[in-house]
Amino acid sequence: MVIADPLSMDTRSSVPTPRPTMGTSSLATAGDSSAPASEILIDIEHLDFFYGASQALHDITLQVEAKKATALIGPSGCGKSTLLRCLNRMNDLIDGTRIGRGTIKIRDVEINGRDIDVIELRKRVGMVFQKSNPFPKSIYENITYGLRLQGVKTKAQLDEVVERSLRAAALWDEVKDRLHASGLGLSGGQQQRLCIARAIAVEPEIILMDEPCSALDPIATAKVEELIHELKTNFTIVIVTHNMQQAARCSDRTAFFYMGRLVEYAETRTIFMNPGNPQTEAYVSGRFG
Amino acid sequence: MNAPATAHIFKARPTTARRREKTSFWLFRAATYLVLFCGAAVFATIVVKGSRSVFQAKAPFINTTFFTEAPESLYVFEYQGKKMELGDKAYRAFKAQNPDAATVKTESYVYSAGGIFPCIVGTVLLVVGSMTIALILGVCAAIYLNEYARDGRFIRFIRLAILNLAGVPSIVFGLFGFGLFVLFFDWNVSLLSGWFTLAFMVLPVVITASEESLKSVPKGFREGSLALGATKWQTIRKNVLPYALPGILTSSILGIARVAGETAPIMFTAAYVVRDKLPWDVEKFSDFFFQGVMALPYHIYVVSSKIPQNEYTERVQYGTAFVFLMIVALVATTSIVLRNHLRNRYKW
Ligand SMILES: Nc1ncnc2c1ncn2[C@@H]1O[C@H](COP(=O)(O)OP(=O)(O)O)[C@@H](O)[C@H]1O
Numbered sequence: 275m276v277i278a279d280p281l282s283m284d285t286r287s288s289v290p291t292p293r294p295t296m297g298t299s300s301l302a303t304a305g306d307s308s309a310p311a312s313e314i315l316i317d318i319e320h321l322d323f324f325y326g327a328s329q330a331l332h333d334i335t336l337q338v339e340a341k342k343a344t345a346l347i348g349p350s351g352c353g354k355s356t357l358l359r360c361l362n363r364m365n366d367l368i369d370g371t372r373i374g375r376g377t378i379k380i381r382d383v384e385i386n387g388r389d390i391d392v393i394e395l396r397k398r399v400g401m402v403f404q405k406s407n408p409f410p411k412s413i414y415e416n417i418t419y420g421l422r423l424q425g426v427k428t429k430a431q432l433d434e435v436v437e438r439s440l441r442a443a444a445l446w447d448e449v450k451d452r453l454h455a456s457g458l459g460l461s462g463g464q465q466q467r468l469c470i471a472r473a474i475a476v477e478p479e480i481i482l483m484d485e486p487c488s489a490l491d492p493i494a495t496a497k498v499e500e501l502i503h504e505l506k507t508n509f510t511i512v513i514v515t516h517n518m519q520q521a522a523r524c525s526d527r528t529a530f531f532y533m534g535r536l537v538e539y540a541e542t543r544t545i546f547m548n549p550g551n552p553q554t555e556a557y558v559s560g561r562f563g
Numbered sequence: 564m565n566a567p568a569t570a571h572i573f574k575a576r577p578t579t580a581r582r583r584e585k586t587s588f589w590l591f592r593a594a595t596y597l598v599l600f601c602g603a604a605v606f607a608t609i610v611v612k613g614s615r616s617v618f619q620a621k622a623p624f625i626n627t628t629f630f631t632e633a634p635e636s637l638y639v640f641e642y643q644g645k646k647m648e649l650g651d652k653a654y655r656a657f658k659a660q661n662p663d664a665a666t667v668k669t670e671s672y673v674y675s676a677g678g679i680f681p682c683i684v685g686t687v688l689l690v691v692g693s694m695t696i697a698l699i700l701g702v703c704a705a706i707y708l709n710e711y712a713r714d715g716r717f718i719r720f721i722r723l724a725i726l727n728l729a730g731v732p733s734i735v736f737g738l739f740g741f742g743l744f745v746l747f748f749d750w751n752v753s754l755l756s757g758w759f760t761l762a763f764m765v766l767p768v769v770i771t772a773s774e775e776s777l778k779s780v781p782k783g784f785r786e787g788s789l790a791l792g793a794t795k796w797q798t799i800r801k802n803v804l805p806y807a808l809p810g811i812l813t814s815s816i817l818g819i820a821r822v823a824g825e826t827a828p829i830m831f832t833a834a835y836v837v838r839d840k841l842p843w844d845v846e847k848f849s850d851f852f853f854q855g856v857m858a859l860p861y862h863i864y865v866v867s868s869k870i871p872q873n874e875y876t877e878r879v880q881y882g883t884a885f886v887f888l889m890i891v892a893l894v895a896t897t898s899i900v901l902r903n904h905l906r907n908r909y910k911w
Pocket residue numbers: 325330348349350351352353354355356357368
């Protein structure tokens with residue numbers, strides 16, 4: 275587990291620092307030599323996705339860079355959650371879903387392949403849900419849930435992970451005195467950070483967040499956004515959001531979806547300052563959606 | 564007309580709608596009171612008539628014999644100008660002391676003295692065994708239907724079958740149990756036959772209750788667990804079943820009342836009219852499962868229809884019914900208390 279002391283310099287900057295652009299040259303280190311080489315972690319190509327007979331995603335091609343936050347934006351029902359749930363195969367749980375065409379590769383491994391262990395995949399690709407869903411167990415048990423499933427029993431090890439995860443989720447100071455109280459007793463924002471801590475505890479590589487702040491008040495939202503900034507040092511984050519300021523504040527790259535299609539995918543700054551597509555422009559300027 | 568026209572809008576006028584409103588209100592109210600009255604009448608009859616057997620004027624005020632003894636024949640005779648009512652054992656002892664008592668004219672009434680202890684024991688055994696079987700089978704089936712099965716024609720057919728099973732009259736279950744367990748499996752009239760017959764009878768109740776409870780566990784608990792890399796079974800065991808179990812148990816308590824009360828399913832499969840030995844009086848352990856027992860509802864049936872009726876048998880009938888009612892009330896109260904308690908504990 276490699277959660278370094280989280281607090282990088284750009285934590286408080288509200289506009290993301292420029293990152294190397296995607297494209298053919300993206301694998302090479304571009305420009306600024308202090309920026310790490312962007313490595314493509316998730317590679318989605320020509321993805322068609324169906325709920326029964328209705329197609330929810332049309333020909334999505336998108337590459338997500340490692341250790342970056344990628345935001346998926348777009349009006350309600352455009353397929354953001356669907357795409358997100360494809361990445362850890364949560365859609366498997368819904369009857370009648372199917373991938374019509376295309377591939378999703380994580381570290382060059384096709385995750386819908388026959389020999390893929392979904393359990394292993396979900397350990398590597400954690401998820402935070404729109405509606406925070408702490409289990410009706412103690413805070414401690416919530417965090418250790420995933421590890422216990424993996425057979426970790428040593429108390430010292432569990433204790434350590436609990437502290438580290440809670441610290442990484444910026445929740446430690448608030449709950450350290452009541453680790454054994456129910457997770458349901460926390461405030462909405464704390465509950466969502468508990469869910470983030472729970473996801474972190476199993477040491478995933480990627481964390482998927484589906485509108486994690488949509489039920490939170492502005493202060494709690496700010497905390498989670500700050501947290502996302504910090505988490506980027508160690509995790510790759512894909513975040514669905516309804517809130518464009520949020521995408522602008524905490525993502526490096528932004529993908530704009532409309533009616534199941536990827537309309538534009540670029541640097542967050544580009545999407546918001548200088549979008550290449552008139553639909554994107556209309557959406558980010560608040561003219562529809 | 565000085566007042567503005569709007570003042571009249573709210574003034575009551577007897578319209579058709581208003582009259583109908585009143586009529587329907589009274590209709591519903593009357594129906595409710597009728598139900599209440601019927602219920603009260605049933606309870607009152609049983610309590611009034613039954614309390615004669617269950618309570619007594621002397622301390623400890625509860626007729627312990629009735630709760631702790633087996634049924635006996637009652638002997639009624641006149642001895643030296645006094646009317647005597649003695650149970651079998653007491654009568655024999657009395658005859659031994661007063662040999663001339665044998666010569667007086669004596670009437671005997673079967674099962675009208677002693678108590679109903681073996682029936683209570685039998686009913687408890689039947690309930691515990693059959694509910695255990697029904698819960699195990701029912702919860703497993705509900706987990707399969709609710710958590711694993713994908714909705715399809717076959718699953719819809721199974722659900723329909725379960726629904727139909729709930730509508731099957733209990734006597735049909737009795738006949739089924741008789742054919743399958745008593746005759747075909749050769750278990751004879753036994754606890755085991757009764758357990759399975761009763762279990763099948765309450766299975767629809769248990770499955771439905773379990774499914775409802777499983778459904779009431781938020782989807783987020785399942786998704787959250789699966790997203791952490793849990794298998795489906797781990798998720799169910801650790802993060803669904805614990806929260807569903809209270810609901811399953813409390814709803815199943817209603818099934819207990821049914822199991823305890825049904826006569827038809829056990830009369831061919833498990834119930835004896837009378838049995839001298841108590842169930843734990845067996846030579847080897849396995850015999851325990853292959854013995855018939857007495858049971859409260861069947862005892863009521865026997866004393867109300869299989870023996871000549873008179874004022875003495877009536878006491879047993881209503882006494883047994885009263886005890887039975889108390890047991891059911893106890894179970895229902897337990898269920899409500901348990902539900903409230905667990906509801907407070909498992910909130911989300
Ligand atoms: N479980 C489902 N079954 C059928 N259709 C669904 C399901 N979930 C989502 N959809 C459909 O897929 C489309 C995309 O939905 P979703 O990914 O939830 O959108 P978003 O998250 O962008 O609001 C919508 O048209 C929605 O109606």
